Amino acid sequence: MNISELFIRRPIMTTLVMVGILIFGLISYQQLPVSDLPNVDYPTLQVTANLPGASPETMAASVATPLEQQFSSIAGLSSMNSTSSLGTTQLTLQFDLNRDIDGAAQDVQSAIAKGAKQLPTNMPNPPSYRKVNPADQPVLYISLNSSILPLSTVDKYADTLLAQRLSMVDGVAQVQVFGSQKYAVRIQLDPEALSVKGIGIDEVADAIANGNVNLPTGTLYGKQQNSTIQANGQLNDAASYRSLSVAYQNGAPVQLGELGQVLDSVENDKIASWYFPVKKESKSAGEKSKIVRLSGAEVQNSGVRAIVLAIQRQPGTNTVQVVDAIKKLLPSFRTQIPAAVNMDILYDRSQSIRESVDDVQFTLLLTIALVVLVIFLFLRNISATVIPSLAVPLSIVATFGVMVLLGFSLDNLSLMALTLSVGFVVDDAVVMLENIVRHMEMGESRMEAALNGSREIGFTILSMTISLVAVFIPILFMEGILGRLFREFAVTISVAILVSGVISLSLTPMLCSRFLSPPHHEQEGKRGGGG
Template identity: 35%
Template sequence: MNPLKTFIKRPIFTAMLMAAVVVFGLFSYPRIGVDQFPDVEFPVVTITTVLPGADPETIEKNISDPLEEALNTLNGVDVLKSVNLESVSQIIIQFTLDTNPDIAAQDVRDRVQATLQQLPEEIDTPVVEKFDIGAAPILTLSLSGALPIEEMTQLAEDVVKPALQRQGGVGSITVVGGRERQIQLVVDPQRLRGYGLAVSDVSQAIAAQNLDVPGGRATDSGRERVVRLTSEVKNVEELRNLIIASPQGAPIRIRDVADVVDGPEEARGAASDAGRTAVALTVRKQSGTNTVQVAESVTASLAELNRTLEAKGVYVSTISDNSRFIRSSIASVQFDMVLGGVLAVVIVLVFLRNLRSTIVAAIALPVSVVGTFAIMAALGFTFNMITMLALTLSIGLLIDDAIVVIENIVRHMEEGKSPAEAALEGTGQIAVAVLAVTLAIVAVFIPVAFMEGMIGQFFYQFGVTVAVAVMISYSVSMILTPMLSSRLLQEHGGPGNKVSAAIERLLVATERGYHKVLEKVLNWRFVSLGVAVAILVLTIMMAGFLKFTFIPSSDNGNIKVAVELPIGSTVEDTQAVVASLDQQIRALPGIASTFITIGGGVQEQVNKGDIHVNLVSIKQRNFGQEDLKTYLRQNLPQRPGVIVSVQDISAVGGGGNTQQVQFNLRGDNWEELIASAEKVRQFMLKNPGLVDVDSTYRSGKPQYDVQVDRERAAQLGIVPAQLGSTLRAFLGQDKIADYREGGETYDITVRLPPATLASAEAMGQLPVRAPNGTLVELRNVAKIVPSEGPVQIDRESQKRQITMLANLAPGYSLGEAMSSLTSYGAQELPKSVIYDFAGNAKEMGKTVSAFIQALLLGIVLLYMILAAQFESLIHPFTIMISLPFSFIGAIGALLVTGQAMSMFAFIGIIMLMGLVVKNGILLVDFTQQLREEGKNAHDALLHAAPIRLRPILMTTIAMIAGMVPVALARGDGAETRVPMALVIIGGLITSTVLTLVVVPVVYSLLDSLSMRFKRRKGHGAPHVVPQHAAHEVPETAPRSRVGGVS
């Protein structure tokens, strides 16, 4: 039995079938999470190793080098690089995308474990972690009040952090700017020498006396008891009175050689909120959880948490909430979708001028969208920037199939058929054509879902979402639309009102005018095709003026002002400069809040600080984020030696550089690499399109090189390792014992007074105990030489690397920057220096390549679908010849509006491939039907094209209407969607106009060539194309049978 007839004859069955789709979609909707990006995993693993007090060159030589040597042989390693800083080695391994991230991480752990014996014993255990794209903080909170910093830090660690971690979905929480309580023994070297003691004597005395040791078990009166030795100090005063030694019976106590300071640890970082000292907590979500739900859960818990903290005079406030931008962006897209859908329906109403027909067509929209929710939930997709973009794109598509079906049903009703007959025959007549249109759109988007590289991981959900939505739309048009048409459309409509009649006259006039134009171009085929090709060539030449970028900058209301003082600056120096800049920024209009962080983290670069600036909502200010960045660059005061950079805050976790332009220089000759980096920096500074020019290389890190006199040390029985331990003990790098109080454990450390380290001479007087018990000054066994060293050493592929950094000035594109630097590198850099791009620049190159491959694969699939539909190897070219003509409007729209070609504009171009062939399919399919009825190509084209004009215009204008709200959007995240909408609108306009002319001309030319070939082979009669015959326009009288609003 004909399924179509079943759907029409059994309306309840059909309605329930579609209702099931809606019910499943509505049931699935609450289960779909909300996030900024799809939840994807990349096979990237990091290894962080800490060696306290070590300089970058020592870190490189003793940690990164042996680890890289071992890790480089792992299977699937694509990129291996490292960052070597003071005390810290961080190695980043990027595996090929077909590698399982969990297996890769375990392989790395195993290899690191096997290499531990080659690493210094003093290192902290290396930390191996998988890269998580969602690891960027979703919330930053501030704990502030009148308490000392060490007490606020303890509250943050012991009260606030556990309370937040109890909220569902919360992952790691990092405390920033805190300083824990620490018991510091500030040892006086002069007093030590006076008593004949070394720092090792102090450490050993505390370790020997401050302990709690189990003694075993004893039986007392038949009862077993546990015996333990309790000798831990109970308070700081008791620690001061600990005896170090008792020569001649006179005890020497800790207080005799050191001042015991109970207070916060040494400041290696700081934070402040609106000028007040604070402790920040950055909250990250667990992988795979819903950003918005986690943020809402944490925010809701703050009220109860603040009630708990109120008695202590401190409170927790929200500094930044990334979920606000996500919610606002999603809401903006939803508004654009609804408005676009409404406009598309209005266009349908204008063309059909029949409320019932319009309702039948409009029903396809919500049913298709809601049905897509069910598949999204089943596949684990979220509502994110990518999937919402897919649904927005689909709005104009989802009503297309229903429009074509209804228009054909209406045409059959005008021929005198009943609604049921018209529904059956009209739908059946174009079912194959509509299927071909649907498969054509799926064909161009499925390759997007399976693109290679990082971009392919992101756009998998995009391609699948569009394909699913379009397939559901086709099902609705073949199942629900015919049934509703047979029941709701009236066989005899009224004459219609004046507006309806006027619209009908306009449409009839358009069809007749098109018929005349078409007749002329078919008589001047080569001229017509030549003009179209000339326009295309001119457009391709104009494409040279296009700018290229990766992702348009998005106004998410958050920027960062990075401040760097000269090497050697203290925390206090950095705080003073950053606080001054912060005060000026907070005085500007449109600033919601600011937050300062200094140093901190494992890197502890105390000469660096960041001002995190949060803007009020984009609806509450009359300037954009880019405007503020430009203003700050131009107006923040310049200070000697201070580097200020204004940057966007990355929404992707994982750390690393965030500048828009990252240009790597790599080589074996370090001095040559430094010189090349300086040349490139000077070149970049001369380019007005580049701002915030910088590099990862820093020289001038002040340091002391302690050069051991091996012979003298050997004579005294002192080994270099002993000297290293003494230095670490004196300089406060080692914890010598624990101090417990109130259930908490604090570090006891030893350090020297700052004045003792003021010069190499003073440091040379530090006492070291020889094996025979005598004290030897450090200068007697080593030479202390002041020097300078690099602050940071980067490596990639086991070669040293310097990365040049910059941001883009307004109006300057990433493509222009890449072209400029590539040209300079080829002409000016030594052959031994390797150069390439990182960050957005690197990904843009990969993205262009991936999109071109997807485009080519989509075109191949299109050809196969069209060849299968028309059972012809030639006629697919008739339709596909219209593809390049869509570029005319797409490129023109970008040039006119000043938009750059970006990743999202590429999506628009791919979308055009499916939309453009849709019009050609409708036209050629009907022409072929008329040919089968006996008409020649010329007559068939003149008859079919005007009849298909109306559905082509209707679907095209409906699609454009659906894109207009997106093109005009000004809400959060609109910057990424606008280029896509402009490309689609511009491409649709030019491709539709030219398709209506070029496709018939090419069809006619190919048909003539085919007939000539057949004649030469002796097949068929001569084919004559009438040159000047008069042809009547097909019947296009006012559609009184269904006209008017019912």
């Protein structure tokens, strides 16, 4: 049985099949997402519970412990960590890699509902959970700061304009705001003033709640038209709160400004983020400017309070494309925010990915060039060098198509697999070529040598290909995070080897039957006989 005979006798069919594989692989290459490592989804959930004013010990005993008891019965839970601080408890639930994250989320929701009766009744909200991926770090950090406008104003532009628009970009999962400074009025009551006036804190709280409302007032119904009564009871700044009447004593109102300080502030003044610009040192003419990072006292004096946006991508998306799409929007953002607000890029994860992927791609091209050079040095025949060399790009390009079908990405591990496969994919084609050349040295024509040589060596090439693939089978069954990471590596290199085996049994003998030059000594013998 000769597997290659069909391809040898039908060169047009073989050529069209290979061209189709080439086109499919090139199109697939454009669709491959680019990342630094393979996309591995960690089934991790984070549960957050808040109880304002509670100490860390109280949070651990009354909130964390009941939740841990409920979560411990969930199937597939591999680890559980809890952290309690002032008024907040966070529990991180790590599940087995084969556990469905949606099913785990439903189990967590059921456990929270079941343990709600054991939690403190004065909790403002029930515990909430969200899906997290520890390996999916933000791909871009953007800083907003201003030396003129207050941070609360900068936060308004960051939260309402930039964050909402960036979250709509294709491939963006979420936008986190670090150092948020939402505007709020902070009231600092004076205990002595309250004692003198004989007013309690509860009276002040009720007066603030009643004096700052935005409720429907009613409607006036007339014979011909109706009128909606609009009463604006919203207090928007500290000056409006200062004149708020808390109580009446001796026929005169007691205003809030008499009982303490009313300040324009932010909701949480215990969090902050800084932006440290890089100082450029100018040199004399002819010398390049030198970038110097500030340290010590210079850093403390040069730090600028800022609002930082952390942008995370969706799993399986192209990091480089997501970052490029975001950067295209930055000029439009600069026109929509005041000129006094500075917008800078703190960290761009795509830069390191571009550099690493470009480096590996260069290594791959260099490896292909070296393999072709070695083949030429040993065969010393251009046609005999070109024919097996075609198996390398075709095998790699065809592998791109399989990678797209399997949902893989173009990362360091997959490119390393392709680089290592270069030496494997050319072996089968060289073996096939060498056997066909041996038959031509015995006096057979190119067609006869291709048919006979491929029939003799076809099963050998098939066994070689399968044995090489079998080496990487154990990697496919590795468990844990390492198994998930190297699974893409093993599949990529195995597919490249299998494709090279198919090309060596189809394209290589067909090209040999049409374009392989006869051995040198045969040509010299013909010339000598003619003389």
